[in-house]
Amino acid sequence: MPKLPTVHDVARVAGVSRQTVSNVLNSPDIVRPDTRERVQRAIETLGYRPHASARRLRTQKSSTIGIRLDPMVDGISGSILDRFLHALTEQADAVGLRILLFTATSPEDEIRQFGRLVDGSDVDAFVLTSTFYGDPRTEWLIDHGQTFVTFGRPWGIDDMNDLRHSWVDVDGRAGVRAATESMLARGFTRVGFLGWPSGSGTGDERAGGWQDAMTAAGLDHDLDRLRENAVDTVAAAREASSRLAGRVGDLEAVVAASDSLALGAVVQTQGGLPVVGFDNTPVSTAMGFSSVDQRLDDVAHAVLELLTDSGADTSRHRLVTPELVVRSSHPPVVPDAS
């Protein structure tokens, strides 16, 4: 396919920075009128269109989407990206798109792989996962006019609202809020939270959901005492649960940031407390505790809509609301029936 003009080309022709081009596209009011006019002229001259390549992808009969397969994460929630890959492959197949897998040892290596795949015309679009603060991959793709969607918000950078950065994410805050509200609705007030150590966007959002629900219920006077942190292992979660139960003798329920943490709480309390996890993994089904489901089918659907520029919603971002799956009919640990 012929090379499409990129935002980089527009910036060069207009003699401005890429950020200014971005501002003209997204927040024209903050750009001086003469600069704005110069950028708009460059856009017209070059025929630059933010998602021309997405439209092209949609009109092709059979196109290929490249996606990096991360190294296997050997935790209980490690299969989430695999479940996303299943959903994406099935839905892509249905619209004539195929998935090409590759691996990379670092973000820089992944960028080299992008270059190789683009040069060889092996793929027509990319899906990125595991986004992080200051991710250099999206900048490269934007600079090179590539069609892409990230599963994950562009944490902490200013293209949060950039039209050229299409992303889909799950609203973890809303999910944990719903989980907490389900415990409050059962009449509990001492609802503890088992979270990850502060500093990850995902973890902080999930903790925020618990805080929101507790605050809305007028129970925000005691939040520090009701919270414990642990890294994402069952062993760490058991220790944290033990500390929490030791400090809050009349603890009534636990909301956890993941199913690994939830499993630790279930095992440590021997099923004596209601526990809600996050990710709705096979373990939550097997052990019978409630969990927040990320609705990965909806995520995959939104990714494909954005990639092919189809669907009624014209925004370039989708925040999927997860769903609380309530389980209570199977107590996790019961006496031997024999």
Place this chain on the structure above:
Amino acid sequence: MPKLPTVHDVARVAGVSRQTVSNVLNSPDIVRPDTRERVQRAIETLGYRPHASARRLRTQKSSTIGIRLDPMVDGISGSILDRFLHALTEQADAVGLRILLFTATSPEDEIRQFGRLVDGSDVDAFVLTSTFYGDPRTEWLIDHGQTFVTFGRPWGIDDMNDLRHSWVDVDGRAGVRAATESMLARGFTRVGFLGWPSGSGTGDERAGGWQDAMTAAGLDHDLDRLRENAVDTVAAAREASSRLAGRVGDLEAVVAASDSLALGAVVQTQGGLPVVGFDNTPVSTAMGFSSVDQRLDDVAHAVLELLTDSGADTSRHRLVTPELVVRSSHPPVVPDAS
């Protein structure tokens, strides 16, 4: 790539069945001398070579392997094929091969997909998973001269030893035998087995490993009493464990055909008995019970050796011996430390 002569072409030219060609290649002694000569002449005339395409794959700079992504299996062991896919993608990348994913709704649909991918020159080889009795997919690939390897034995059909059907499988019988022996080595004699209902090749092999170990230890007088079957869910495994413990009051240990069954036994016995599972899933790590690891890195390595016709071993089959991962330092359920 030009179309290679297939076994079908050889059969047509020689005026014999495909089975006869297969016999000439694999068991020449059972074929009448004049027929054998006619087939050998056809093979020479056509330049037919059972793994010519595998050799070609190896010499290409960048080739693509097609693999069907099965629908997500929502059980504890459901991630095994995903873990294989990770291992395969990483090792393929290292030798310049890429993985193209597709989906199919049935074996017949998968064969249609093969045809499409071959016609479009989209892939140069296939990896098949989830083989079953009378699998029509391998026959199609052999007939069409395609390079392929199956992860899984060709259960119950006569190309078990066919040079044209390359396969890799894990020796589940050896794995369960090792698991059982580890319990016998601890001095236990009443080692129960939680298996799947009879009739699946995989399940029967695993049960056979337990029988082998018990028989070798002179403990085969009581096998029926020590065995219970359950479908692969934690709930069914809990009921089966309860029946087993009720019948064998002095039960000392449980060996299970899967980690789902093992988890059921651990939960039902509240961690009071040593339990060994199969698949070394994240759940076995998290709960701290021993489990048999399929060594999927070794499986992926063998698949790639067979696909590229490299490596010292000239046989077309590999049976990988799994490895028992022993865990005992973390009792699965302990009293609350608070």
